[in-house]
Amino acid sequence: MMRRLASLLIAVLALIGGLAPLAVMAQEPLRIEITEGVVEPMPYAIPAFVAETPDAGQLAAELSRVVAEDLTGTGLFREIPRDAHISTIASFGAPVPFADWKAINAQALITGAVSLDGAGRVVVKFRLWDVFAGVELGDGMQFTATQDGWRRLAHKVADQVYARLTGESPYFDSRVVFVSETGPKNARAKRLAIMDYDGANVQYLTGSDAIVLAPRFSPNGERVLYTSYATGTPRVHVLNVGDVQSRVFQADQGVMSFAPRFSPDGRTVIYSLTNGSNTDIWAMDIASGAVRQLTFGPSIETAPSYSPDGRQIVFESDRSGTQQLYIMPAQGGEATRISFGDGRYGTPVWSPRGDQVAFTKQNAGRFHIGVMRTDGSEERLLTASFLDESPTWAPNGRVIMFSRETQGAQGASALYSVDISGRNLKRVRTPAGGSDPSWGPLQ
Amino acid sequence: MTHMTKAILLIAALAMSACTNADRFGDGAGAGGDAGAAVGTGIIPGSANDPTSPAYFSQTVGDRIFFAVDQSTLSPEARLTLDAQAQWLLTNSDFLAVIEGHADEQGTREYNIALGARRANAVMEYLTSRGVPASRLKFISYGKERPVEICSVESCYAKNRRSVTVISMGSGV
Structure with a gap:
């Protein structure tokens, strides 16, 4: 394959x-x-x-x-x-x-x-x-x-x-891993797939027998973390792109794990773990298997993303009552809220250049993909639709790809890209529907 | 009122089920060709008429409850349904249950998984507070991945913000 x-x-x-x-x-x-x-x-x-x-x-x-x-x-x-x-x-x-x-x-x-x-x-x-x-x-x-x-x-x-x-670094010779979607909303089949950045050369990495969500490339593009229901509960899996072999990333049973992402050096994985009603962020050292809890408390903490230097983590939490964005040290510790506009903020992703965070904003019944500086200033919304989410950065930080789901009984999800200037919004041509893109490195 | 009526009816049904097994379908019911102990009671084992069946649980007891937007608190109606679920689980102690938590599509994917877990866990805690052993219960969140209604208006969203108690045969717990 x-x-x-x-x-x-x-x-x-x-x-x-x-x-x-x-x-x-x-x-x-x-x-x-x-x-x-x-x-x-x-x-x-x-x-x-x-x-x-x-x-x-x-x-x-x-x-x-x-x-x-x-x-x-x-x-x-x-x-x-x-x-x-x-x-x-x-x-x-x-x-x-x-x-x-x-x-x-x-x-x-x-x-x-x-x-x-x-x-x-x-x-x-x-x-x-x-x-x-x-x-x-x-x-x-x-x-x-x-x-x-x-x-x-x-x-x-x-x-x-x-x-x-x-005068910028480029991004065309790169690939995107995503979830290929077919079927109606109440019987949607999802498979992991990989493609060139422009939608060509789609290849499937999993079957559609279990729900798969939110794949994330490793920094070198050789492995993919994702969430799969293959074991009956949502669990983080890791897949080798070369031979398409996958395994449960973490063997603990009885709890749910999801929203994984690699550290910039590829040695650590951060993810969300649900115990009872509570979801927190954890980190696992891949080599030793040692785990460390990074957030505590009864609120939902999820969607973590490292800064490019690996020293900080941006994540979402509803500790204030609604979903908002926070930054904490990579080892855990005091978190600083960075989102203060109207509405809710989720799915933060740190930019490759380190100066911005892309996010999904939900406000007044609409969804937006936006960017802000890491101190929360200069928020700019790049898109608006019934349901936009899951932004991912091009390797040079100039373009963001995301998923857009259309409204109603015939609603379907497709991949789009937009410049961080807000211009050049366009659909990525994929053979079927698509969601949850993760843009890999320049090859 | 429909919830209340349903709850009263099912409590009555549960109270009667052990001793009466009334032949609700008259002479015709046993004619389906089903052999065995059920013949004569008029109840086909495993069917929705059989109060000990998962089908009865889902259709008559009620396998699901609903939540307000972004909430995991149990409404009074939800508690009535869960009281009946707990009663059924205590009566039919060979069965296990998986509690599925679901969210509507208005939310980001990861958050909705965590929200679905909160909902399923609220149900699980309630059932255990009513005496159902935690060892017979598991929960899973599907987030917004498995809607039952597909329109994008509140009438559909309201039905998708749910927890569903799925019954399965235990292995001698």
Whole structure:
């Protein structure tokens, strides 16, 4: 089932000899600044990549399409359609006629070539051009993968382009683990599934015989924590992505455990444990199995998430009477409330950069995904609907994916993503319904 | 009033069940072909007419109670139903029960699991306070994962904010 992942090798060969020209002009590099204010996407052109071996034509066309979908999908770039192009790129090494690309107002130009090597592997190389300055941006690069990994090659190219044009770290070559949903609300079947960030290459990790909830990637993307009812009660399970083997994470019976998440170093798992009517947050050292209770008291404490430095935990508690967000030291101890707006706050997730917390807010019959600074200031709501929840951060902290359930008897759940600016809200294309996404690391 | 009426009826039924087993279906009831001890009583063992059956428990005693939004406190009506559940469990001591806690869809997933646990636990504590041994009871929360009604208005939500007492045959507890 997961053989593609195990066999996938990507070699970054970098710097195509003889092709790297010098960009020594004393000029600002082509750059799009990602700010609250950016509303005008940067126009770019990506002519079909050149097929350098006879059998690479189809791959060259598809690969350059995916690069374009990645870039345009951010909302930061606008592709100039190919039927508007004046010239074509017939050879990867030929000089670029910049005037032809200036004439259609392409600020950036991406050229590429695809071939199949002697072992049947796909080789892609690309170059990024600043059309108006007439220079190459960064070095040309070359990536190689087995044929079933061709989409990752496209994401690698798009990641390079995104990083060079925004100055930000990228996120396209990443995967998302989520719950695939089918069937009506009162008989919904749920399975764990994994996919590329854009909804492609969905693979199922569990059957639908037991309810599964809220999978969470390990920091390196090799393991997934999730909650399963397979034993009859909700319990934290852990699954190896490589061989799809899973086990109950913690063997205690008779109590419920759920809402697990890894520490940034992957050595500790925090989760909620229910004893009687009370739900508290616990931590378990994976190597030794030693557990430690982090919260005490009769209120509900759940949905814990570590800060990226591993020193603090943000979580939700109804100790004040309604669900609110709190931050405590990773070892437990005094917690500070950070949410003070109207309504209830839940499912906090610390941002990869450490400066913000994403959350679900419930107020006046509506649900929102929002972000706030870790001291609770600068709260901004990014979405509004009948039911939005379970935010997860892209590896670069620029985009949030979440689940949205529609209203009524025909209600269904789907995955959406939105920029932390609040723009570019869009549905993630999955074959069935989806919920509880967890965005993995850049690969 | 319907709850009250139902409660009175079932208390009466429980009081009578041990000795009378009235032949409510007249001559026709035994004609279903069921052999064995039940023939002549007119009650098909295991059916909803059999006061010792889980089907009777769920349909006549009442297997579920309902909660207010975000609450786990037991209403007076809920307590009446649970009194009858406790009585039934004490009378039919071979059975075990799993108490399921549920929430409506207006809430985040993890919180609703914890809320469902609070509800199920409130039921469990009440049943044990009425003498049902805790060893015969377990609870589980489904959060908002298993609604019975699927519309997105209060009439459906009210039926989904529930606990359900599910009876199973014990193993000689």
